[in-house]
Amino acid sequence: MRAHEAGEAGHRGPAWLRPPADVNDLVPQLWSSTARKTADGALEVGGVDVRALVAEHGSPAFLLDEADFRARARAFREGFKDFSVYYGGKAFLCTTVVRWLMEEGLNLDICSGGELAVALRAGADPRRLAFHGNNKSESELARALDAGVGRIIVDSFHEIERLVRLAADRGVVVPVMVRVTAGVEAHTHAYIATAHQDQKFGFSITTGDAFEAVALVNKAPELELLGLHSHIGSQIFDSSGFEIAAKRVIALHAKVSEELGVDMPELDLGGGFGIAYTTQDDPSDPAQLATEMGKIVEHECRANSVDIPQLSIEPGRAIVGPAMCTVYSVGTVKEVQLDYGASRLYVSVDGGMSDNIRTALYDADYSCTLASRYSQADPALARVVGKHCESGDVVVKDEFLPSDVRPGDLIAVPGTGAYCRSMASNYNHVPRPPVIAVKDGHTKVVVRRETEDDLLALDMGAE
The missing domain is CATH 2.40.37.10 (Lyase, Ornithine Decarboxylase; Chain A, domain 1)
Incomplete structure (x- = not known):
């Protein structure tokens, strides 16, 4: 029987919720x-x-x-000192936040023309922007190219075609990353798990679409192939999902190197780092996450006999939440x-x-x-x-x-x-x-x- 939207009658609260010693105290x-x-x-x-x-x-x-936001941004910049850190603007964005991010040394990930407009109005260096989205319009891509956005994360074959044509019209070469799905089920809500097969984002590694997309980008003189992008979901508390995704993504990275003769210089592992909404949540600190994720990538690169690429992450919720x-x-x-x-x-x-x-x-x-x-x-x-x-x-x-x-x-x-x-x-x-x-x-x-x-x-x- 489907549960009523307001909850079950007779419900006395979740098992983890206990009466506080002092109801006035903050956790x-x-x-x-x-x-x-x-x-x-x-x-x-x-x-x-x-x-x-x-x-x-x-x-x-x-x-x-403001002090807390800046401190969390610095914690990611310093904890992930060997990574490029892109704040996930979809979490919350306004011109003031963009300025704080630029001052704290972070880059910015955007996913719409509106978010691009906010970033540019705030005076962000376009080279520090990454543009996501599974259905970027032609006008959005054109605005991004005209602004000089630092990277476009392509998500479909149609988008690759549009980007080649727009870049050719402008006589520019566009830095590109290829969004791939690794077939990983993040332990999170189905609507915010983004690396399993049956969803709208990216090119599937399993079906071969990802390799085909990489080859297409590499062949186009209008596009500069930076590397692969993988994002497994949101509100994730441990590195186990990243480990499985990294194994599959780096295997593809190695295949591209071997079969296409291309050493892609970068790899983006996405974001999705969780925060504590209630006492049942136990997030990791950025330095710990950086150590764990760095070891995972190092191990997989060594196993596949490829150099470690420049790594990127995209915390949003973990900074502003x-x-x-x-x-x-x-x-x-x-x-x-x-x-x-x-x-x-x-x-x-x-x-x-x-x-x-x-x-x-x-x-x-x-x-x-x-x-x-x-x-x-x-x-x-x-x-x-x-x-x-x-x-x-x-x-x-x-x-x-x-x-x-x-x-x-x-x-x-x-x-x-x-x-x-x-x-x-x-x-x-x-x-x-x-x-x-x-x-x-x-x-x-x-x-x-x-x-x-x-x-x-x-x-x-x-x-």
Whole structure:
């Protein structure tokens, strides 16, 4: 029987979730490095009290911890010192973030004309951009070539044809990587596992399409073959999936060297590094990941008698995910009686699936905390839900909040930096929240709140 969108009646929370000793405490690994609770129980991020921030900017609002974001970017740059590090812009992108990345020495991975426009507007060096996407339009490719983007990751034979023609028209040679699928099932949600056979990305190694694509790129004088690109999925916590993918990708790398006489200088292993959304998640630090992945590549290259290429990775979520939280205001609270004598608090906030679709889309787990005051009440199992006209509009499926949570309280959800604002919508014609950077007690609006005027400006039916 299909489960109801709102969850099973009688559910008492996942087995890993335990009542906290103090419901006011933060779980440090879930939050950005500057997050803390003040003496009166308010959440403070970047030295900014969220009560003051909401009073000035309203709610819901995304809070982006600049110091934490920069520190995580540096950790990847320094931990992967022998790699080229490309930030996965699809996680979250705005001109301010692009500038931070350039200042911290990272490159940027984009996957649409809109993301290219943001990067260029921010003043990014086009040579430090990589352009992904399984269906780049001709106009997007043309803009990328005209801008001088550093690499195009080709994803289909049609795209190779387009790129050859566009490059010939411009008299340029385009650096290219070939996206391949290694047939690896990442242990993650099916919608974010991207290296198994039955999906839209890349050229299959198993069927021979990948070798054919490499040969086609190599033969075209308009294209410069840099190497292979592999990405196995997202929210991955260990290197075992990378090990299997590297084995197959480097075997193809060696075959290209032997049969085509081409020593491809680069290899991109993608991203997908996980973060802690709840206490059940245990991500690795960048230096550890770099060591493990470097050893895997070294072993496979030695086994295939090929030189180690220049390696690249693409962390997105692992940098911005923990650096951002979302602050909501509570509107209503209901205690719902369940089967077996159990009950659950339904805490409705002023956002929901329009600013965080991941719970509904991926069955993602999140945590939360009362952010505006200290409570002496006992913890109660709560479900934080949004304001949208959908029973599946759930933000946090299960978490313990103070049993006296009430309208007007602020609730903060950590780990919302990746994909929440990027995938936000105007469902029910709700304007999207702002992104506010916080640092050293100061705030800066980096993406302003949408207004109803913004929504109506797109509606061309009114006289």
